[in-house]
Amino acid sequence: MYTFGQKIKWSSIRIWYYLSIALTALTGGLYAYITIPYFSYIFFNDLAFWKHGKHYPKLIGQLYRIIYFCIVDPRYRAMYSQPLAAPPSSGPDQARVKLSVGWTSSKNDCARCVNCCIKIKCPLMDDEGKKCLVYNSVYWRYFSCGRFPVSRKQIDYYECPKWEMRENMPGQSPVGRKEDMLYT
Numbered sequence: 001m002y003t004f005g006q007k008i009k010w011s012s013i014r015i016w017y018y019l020s021i022a023l024t025a026l027t028g029g030l031y032a033y034i035t036i037p038y039f040s041y042i043f044f045n046d047l048a049f050w051k052h053g054k055h056y057p058k059l060i061g062q063l064y065r066i067i068y069f070c071i072v073d074p075r076y077r078a079m080y081s082q083p084l085a086a087p088p089s090s091g092p093d094q095a096r097v098k099l100s101v102g103w104t105s106s107k108n109d110c111a112r113c114v115n116c117c118i119k120i121k122c123p124l125m126d127d128e129g130k131k132c133l134v135y136n137s138v139y140w141r142y143f144s145c146g147r148f149p150v151s152r153k154q155i156d157y158y159e160c161p162k163w164e165m166r167e168n169m170p171g172q173s174p175v176g177r178k179e180d181m182l183y184t
């Protein structure tokens with residue numbers, strides 16, 4: 001089990017991030033530039049912010065796109081799941097997901113699929129659109145990417161061919177399963 005101290009640390013990192021992106025959105029991106037070493041570290045694991053200059057305008061644009069999705073797309077809102085005190089993760093919870101029956105590639109790669117990245121037009125793919133530029137960064141591990149998928153809603157929204165949820169997962173209520181089926 002996780003200690004109270006760990007949960008405080010993970011929650012603090014997420015709360016600070018949410019506050020930072022809220023201030024960034026409210027200031028038209030100015031706050032991100034004032035605190036640019038922080039964002040450079042969060043996204044690129046690198047305090048040398050000047051190396052990543054071309055990405056910041058795209059990230060600020062992406063922030064507004066995500067806010068737009070949250071406002072206009074109920075499916076996007078419904079599938080967002082980010083417990084504040086959850087541990088950072090570099091892969092989905094294997095107790096909750098399994099490989100799809102038709103998935104023939106390795107568990108450790110996505111066989112050139114980038115459905116989940118292009119669905120939200122993520123600007124953090126490389127120029128060929130095949131590789132994540134922030135793989136295993138703080139952002140990647142603490143938020144959606146590292147723990148994807150956490151629900152059937154996410155799998156359906158991103159049309160993920162690799163994962164499916166396990167049946168009768170411990171802790172999943174019948175109501176939860178019924179809700180998941182709304183998007184099938």
Ligand code: SF4
Nearest residue numbers: 117122124125132145
């Ligand atoms: S895995 Fe990387 S490229 Fe894909 S959505 Fe996440 S941050 Fe963007």
Ligand code: SF4
Nearest residue numbers: 110113115116160162
């Ligand atoms: S949609 Fe699924 S298979 Fe495709 S890149 Fe995302 S996690 Fe991998």
